[in-house]
Amino acid sequence: xxxxxxxxxxxxxxxxxxxxxxxxxxxxxxxxxxxxxxxxxxxxxxxxxxxxxxxxxxxxxxxxxxxxxxxxxxxxxxxxxxxxxxxxxxxxxxxxxxxxxxxxxxxxxxxxxxxxxxxxxxxxxxxxxxxxxxxxxxxxxxxxxxxxxxxxxxxxxxxxxxxxxxxxxxxxxxxxxxxxxxxxxxx
Amino acid sequence: xxxxxxxxxxxxxxxxxxxxxxxxxxxxxxxxxxxxxxxxxxxxxxxxxxxxxxxxxxxxxxxxxxxxxxxxxxxxxxxxxxxxxxxxxxxxxxxxxxxxxxxxxxxxxxxxxxxxxxxxxxxxxxxxxxxxxxxxxxxxxxxxxxxxxxxxxxxxxxxxxxxxxxxxxxxxxxxxxxxxxxxxxxxxxxxxxxxxxxxxxxxxxxxxxxxxxxxxxxxxxxxxxxxxxxxxxxxxxxxxxxxxxxxxxxxxxxxxxxxxxxxxxxxxxxxxxxxxxxxxxxxxxxxxxxxxxxxxxxxxxxxxxxxxxxxxxxxxxxxxxxxxxxxxxxxxxxxxxxxxxxxxxxxxxxxxxxxxxxxxxxxxxxxxxxxxxxxxxxxxxxxxxxxxxxxxxxxxxxxxxxxxxxxxxxxxxxxxxxxxxxxxxxxxxxxxxxxxxxxxx
Numbered sequence: 179x180x181x182x183x184x185x186x187x188x189x190x191x192x193x194x195x196x197x198x199x200x201x202x203x204x205x206x207x208x209x210x211x212x213x214x215x216x217x218x219x220x221x222x223x224x225x226x227x228x229x230x231x232x233x234x235x236x237x238x239x240x241x242x243x244x245x246x247x248x249x250x251x252x253x254x255x256x257x258x259x260x261x262x263x264x265x266x267x268x269x270x271x272x273x274x275x276x277x278x279x280x281x282x283x284x285x286x287x288x289x290x291x292x293x294x295x296x297x298x299x300x301x302x303x304x305x306x307x308x309x310x311x312x313x314x315x316x317x318x319x320x321x322x323x324x325x326x327x328x329x330x331x332x333x334x335x336x337x338x339x340x341x342x343x344x345x346x347x348x349x350x351x352x353x354x355x356x357x358x359x360x361x362x363x364x365x
Numbered sequence: 366x367x368x369x370x371x372x373x374x375x376x377x378x379x380x381x382x383x384x385x386x387x388x389x390x391x392x393x394x395x396x397x398x399x400x401x402x403x404x405x406x407x408x409x410x411x412x413x414x415x416x417x418x419x420x421x422x423x424x425x426x427x428x429x430x431x432x433x434x435x436x437x438x439x440x441x442x443x444x445x446x447x448x449x450x451x452x453x454x455x456x457x458x459x460x461x462x463x464x465x466x467x468x469x470x471x472x473x474x475x476x477x478x479x480x481x482x483x484x485x486x487x488x489x490x491x492x493x494x495x496x497x498x499x500x501x502x503x504x505x506x507x508x509x510x511x512x513x514x515x516x517x518x519x520x521x522x523x524x525x526x527x528x529x530x531x532x533x534x535x536x537x538x539x540x541x542x543x544x545x546x547x548x549x550x551x552x553x554x555x556x557x558x559x560x561x562x563x564x565x566x567x568x569x570x571x572x573x574x575x576x577x578x579x580x581x582x583x584x585x586x587x588x589x590x591x592x593x594x595x596x597x598x599x600x601x602x603x604x605x606x607x608x609x610x611x612x613x614x615x616x617x618x619x620x621x622x623x624x625x626x627x628x629x630x631x632x633x634x635x636x637x638x639x640x641x642x643x644x645x646x647x648x649x650x651x652x653x654x655x656x657x658x659x660x661x662x663x664x665x666x667x668x669x670x671x672x673x674x675x676x677x678x679x680x681x682x683x684x685x686x687x688x689x690x691x692x693x694x695x696x697x698x699x700x701x702x703x704x705x706x707x708x709x710x711x712x713x714x715x716x717x718x719x720x721x722x723x724x725x726x727x728x729x730x731x732x733x734x735x736x737x738x739x740x741x742x743x744x745x746x747x748x749x750x751x752x753x754x755x756x757x758x759x760x761x762x763x764x765x766x767x768x769x770x771x772x773x774x775x776x777x778x779x780x781x782x783x784x785x786x787x788x789x790x791x792x793x794x795x796x797x798x799x800x801x802x803x804x805x806x
Contacts, residue, residue, distance in 0.1 A: 232575060233722070235557060254556035257722045258713050266717075269590045270724055276586040280726035320735075354460070355692065356561035357732045361722035365474045 184343070194299040202309055202335065203292055205342045213364055218268040221364070226336055226345045231264050233257040233349040233365065248350055256361055257349070267364075270275035278362045283319035285363050289331075304337040306345060313349075317363050325349060325358040327365060366401065366794045373791030377784045382753035382777065384784050386740040389566040394791070395688040402668050402790045403428030405799075407530045409670035409682055410434050410444050412696065413514045414553040420463040420478055424461055426684045426694065427518065428669075432506075433457050433467065434516060434581040437479040442511065443805035444518040445480050445503035452673060456503070460557065467503070476503050509633045513542035514552050514698075515680070523796040533766035534616035534666060541618075541661040541674030542701040545645035547653050551701040552678075555712050557721045559695045565733035567669055567691045568787070570683035573729060574663050574671030575617030576609050579754060579775045583732055586792070587724045594714045595633035600725055601676040602631040607774045609755075610767035613803045615667030615786025617779030620765055621675060623658035625650050631676075635710040641703055659764055665779075667786055689737050695720050752777045752784075 207226075212221040215320070225231070233256040234249040249255060270276045291312040298353055315327040329351035334343040349365045373394075376385035387394060400776055408427045411434040415423040422435040424447060431447035433456075449456050454471035466483060468475040475484035480503040488495065506518035510527035515538070517527055528535055544550040563570075573580065581588075584600065591598040604621030611617045623629065632638040649657040661674040669683045677697065684692040697715045699708050719726050739745060755776025762769035770776040789802040 235559065237557060238458060240459055240462065243462070249557060252556075252709075254559065254712065255716060256559065256720065258716050260713070263592070263717050265715070266590045266592055267724065270586050273586040273589050276728065277583065278731040323734075354560070356559075356721055359561065359563040359734060360727040361719065362727050 185191065191299045195297060197306075198299065198301055199221060199292070199294070201342065202294075202307075205335070206289045206292060206311065210289055213287055214285050216282060218271065222265055222268055224262055224342075224344055225264065226338065226343045227261055228263075229261050229264070229344055230346045231257065231259040231261075233348065233351065233361070236354045238354055256351070256356070271362075276362075278360050281320070283317045283363060285318075286316045288316075289316040301335075301337045301342075303337050303340065306334050309333045309335055313365055315363060317358070325363075327353075327358065327363070329353075329365075331365070369397070369792050370762045371792050373788040377788040378749070379602065379781060379785055382751070383749040384752055384780075385749050386746045388665070388784070389453075389568060389737060390688055390741050391744065392688050395566075395685070398685065399428055401793075402787070403682045405519065405524060405790065405796070406668050407510070407517050407519045407524065407527055407666075408445045408668075409515060409666070409692075410518050410682065412554050412698070413442075413511055413516060414551070414560055415461065416442065416699070418463065420465060421461075422457065422459075422464060422467075422478070424457055424459065426682075426692070427506075427520070429685055431455060432518075433503075435478045437477070438465075439479070441479070442509060442516065443478070443480055444506040444509055444516070445476075446505075447505070449474055450501045450503070452484070452579075471647045480505050483589065508550060512538060515542055521796070525796065525800065529667065530614060531616065532612055532614050534612040534614060534618065534664075536766050537610070537616070537618040537620075537664055537674075538666070539660045540659060541664065541672060542698075544702070545649065546650040546700075547640060547657060552622060552698045553701040555697040555699055555708065555715070557696075558695075561693055561721045562686065563691050563693060563730050563733060565691060565730075565737040566688055567683040567685045568783075569673060569733040569736065570693065571665045571667075571669050571682065572690060572783055573733075574673075574681065575611075575665035575779040575783050576619040576663060577777070578609070578619070579605075579777070580729075580732075583728045584725050586728065590722055591722075592714075592717050594635070594638070595630065595661030600718060602629075602633075604660070604675055605658060606771070607662070608762060608765060609770045609774055609776050609779060610762075610765055611779045611782035612767045613782075613786075615783050615789075616665065617782055618767075619658055619662045619774075619779075621658075622764055623660070625655055630752045632710070634714075635707070637704060637706040638710045641707045645700070662802060665783065667783060668790075673719070677711070677718050679719055681719075689741075752781050 197238045237247045271279050284303050293310050311331050317325045332348040333344050334346035335342045410425050411423050416436040419438050422433050425432050425434050433445045433447050435443050447455050449469040451474050454469050456467040456469045466475040473486035477483045480500040482501045507522040509518045570658050588599050593599045605623035608620045631642050663673050665671045671681045673679050679697045682694045755770050755773050757766050759770040792801050793799040
């Protein structure tokens with residue numbers, strides 16, 4: 179590994195890294211619980227005011243163009259939200275007449291493969307760290323309608339007021355033609 | 366093609382405004398539609414901005430089938446069926462790109478971007494005598510038309526010209542796909558299409574966009590939270606008086622008519638966008654006078670090309686996949702000359718409005734989904750759908766061509782017109798009969 183954590187490093191740095199990783203894992207598990215228990219207001223508080231919540235699309239491209247098979251930030255996307263729009267999505271569900279989520283779907287978020295591509299041991303106030311993870315999201319609604327949404331997330335987590343906050347979220351789903359009729363579930 | 370003897374018209378009662386549920390669930394009707402509608406009508410294929418340079422291609426669909434829109438080495442546009450003439454393999458499985466040839470991965474036949482078969486594996490040794498390669502190029506559409514950047518095609522050589530097919534609906538396309546200043550500048554797509562699958566019949570989508578003002582109640586939740594391009598409630602800026610217009614070809618459109626003496630305040634949520642729109646609006650008035658205020662809001666060009674032409678600006682094609690399954694392809698367009706900041710602002714607005722994550726469109730898809738599901742049953746199918754709004758209203762207007770209803774604006778005349786034309790296609794054996802049927806009420 180070129181930077182940051184080394185398994186052969188000083189014990190203090192190793193312990194600090196493990197402590198930070200536990201904090202990050204716990205952050206994601208709490209986020210999953212908030213979403214799956216429909217506790218959307220505290221969920222919104224996990225995001226910074228300047229967050230970009232972005233879900234690009236996937237293309238079928240030749241091998242030599244594989245690096246472009248995720249649409250860029252200047253392209254269209256499934257979702258390209260700022261904080262205000264994210265809040266509106268929550269408020270829409272809370273109206274009780276957002277028919278696509280009324281009655282609510284049953285959802286489970288499984289978050290795994292949490293990894294820091296450039297590991298750090300400490301995250302001081304105002305500092306940020308990139309965190310990669312996988313999601314496996316099961317959605318079932320009404321009688322038998324079922325969707326499985328699987329892919330990767332790449333978050334930028336920032337420490338603000340001592341807490342972790344999501345400053346940027348990139349959601350990369352493993353589908354080109356989306357097989358769910360809508361994306362009313364937060365990923 | 367043999368005539369169905371008027372059996373389709375029996376399912377579509379124009380006098381009573383009642384349409385059989387069979388149109389939305391019946392497998393046999395669905396198969397007939399592929400032959401009688403999608404293999405005959407003019408279909409939207411793509412946008413010129415997707416194939417700018419020689420060798421550029423974009424893989425699209427016409428009805429159920431995969432097609433390739435490509436610009437050949439000489440700069441000419443083509444639309445080909447995406448299947449090898451040897452054993453049927455797709456010759457292109459990439460969404461877009463630039464290529465010299467389409468090479469079949471199965472036995473290696475290769476086709477140039479003008480469709481010619483230019484390479485056959487083991488040609489000299491395997492084929493004695495050699496076969497005529499000119500006869501085995503890619504299958505090409507019978508007619509192709511580019512109009513204000515949009516690319517259309519039909520498989521049927523007997524189909525009327527694009528202009529005759531659209532008839533007076535050309536007015537809607539001309540106004541709807543012009544840049545904001547109403548001039549001859551270009552529009553471009555913001556990026557690649559959104560593609561997703563919904564569990565309902567394609568006609569729910571077509572009729573919804575042909576104009577269904579009554580269904581705005583579906584969108585009450587998004588209106589309450591407010592996602593419009595200006596700060597405040599709702600989904601859109603005001604668009605003026607509204608007129609509903611249907612055309613004999615089965616096309617339908619809702620227009621907004623803005624009184625040009627009244628100032629507009631659009632896109633107040635973004636200073637750059639508001640300024641750009643205002644500048645275009647002034648030039649539009651200078652160019653078009655009172656006509657400047659006439660802009661389509663939403664429409665469907667028969668059978669399955671739908672659009673929003675004001676807020677947002679987008680094309681939605683409902684590709685059939687079965688009586689109860691549709692693949693939606695949605696693209697978004699902007700003025701090519703608009704500043705980058707404007708395009709970015711429009712993109713975020715468009716994306717929170719439309720598509721599977723669009724806060725407006727999500728609720729439509731829930732309704733189409735369970736309307737389809739609840740219409741499948743033996744007993745359910747006995748009861749026709751109700752299309753009686755504005756049944757005897759409508760006439761002509763000085764502002765726009767076509768059959769126009771302003772009061773009530775909630776009229777269902779456009780879905781009625783779409784299903785009347787649907788029945789024409791299903792019953793008429795050829796284009797002579799189809800053209801004659803168009804003149805019948």
